[in-house]
Amino acid sequence: MTEKTEFDPNPPRRNFYGRRHGKTLRQSQKGYLSEDLGELRPRGITVQENPGRTPVDPATIFGDDRPVWLEVGFGGGEHMVHMAARYPGIGIIGCEPFINGVAMLLGKIRNAGVSNVSVHPGDARDLMDVLPDASISKAFLNYPDPWPKARHHRRRFVTPEHLLPLARVMKTGAEFRVVSDIPDYIRQTLEEVPLAGFDLVAEGPEPWDDWISTRYEQKALREGRAPHYVTFRRRG
Numbered sequence: 001m002t003e004k005t006e007f008d009p010n011p012p013r014r015n016f017y018g019r020r021h022g023k024t025l026r027q028s029q030k031g032y033l034s035e036d037l038g039e040l041r042p043r044g045i046t047v048q049e050n051p052g053r054t055p056v057d058p059a060t061i062f063g064d065d066r067p068v069w070l071e072v073g074f075g076g077g078e079h080m081v082h083m084a085a086r087y088p089g090i091g092i093i094g095c096e097p098f099i100n101g102v103a104m105l106l107g108k109i110r111n112a113g114v115s116n117v118s119v120h121p122g123d124a125r126d127l128m129d130v131l132p133d134a135s136i137s138k139a140f141l142n143y144p145d146p147w148p149k150a151r152h153h154r155r156r157f158v159t160p161e162h163l164l165p166l167a168r169v170m171k172t173g174a175e176f177r178v179v180s181d182i183p184d185y186i187r188q189t190l191e192e193v194p195l196a197g198f199d200l201v202a203e204g205p206e207p208w209d210d211w212i213s214t215r216y217e218q219k220a221l222r223e224g225r226a227p228h229y230v231t232f233r234r235r236g
Contacts, residue, residue: 077105
């Protein structure tokens with residue numbers, strides 16, 4: 001597979017699969033969205049804001065040249081807020097198209113009082129379209145949508161459509177973490193991620209030292225599914 005390593009000002013049009021809305025939001029969650037999201041949302045991601053599709057420097061998001069991490073599909077936001085609080089010297093951009101999850105994250109950000117976060121309420125591919133080459137120092141993919149039916153495996157994040165843009169925006173040596181409780185998802189992860197420009201560092205049932213168990217993980221454990229943790233590094 002040929003790695004795509006240069007910024008593309010004209011990314012291809014693409015389909016989005018998955019939910020954007022769930023059950024009715026509580027009034028408090030509606031308040032988080034109306035009061036907090038605008039300040040935390042990175043600018044220049046949409047075509048309307050950035051018609052020329054010029055690269056968006058993460059320094060303009062966080063105001064300095066701190067290391068920037070990326071979480072793809074942050075779910076309810078537990079992991080993202082935990083990492084932001086534990087590592088205040090870095091900036092974390094989280095991507096999540098499911099608006100209920102965005103509202104949950106915003107509530108957790110308020111309660112934790114963290115300020116080193118940015119929230120893109122949309123597809124991670126839209127953000128990766130405009131990030132500069134080698135701008136991300138660490139990335140996380142925690143309990144992604146498994147798309148269990150074989151005909152839907154091409155919708156998984158661990159496919160070239162997602163992994164090649166991710167490889168482009170990650171620095172050489174940057175760490176990419178994946179955790180899932182679905183064996184076939186791990187199989188595909190171990191097959192596809194190295195082809196996109198990553199080296200396997202570790203895999204197994206033991207979590208990372210700074211891991212926090214999310215509500216998705218707790219559900220998996222209750223239902224008898226074992227988590228599997230995989231670590232890659234961006235190849236030079």
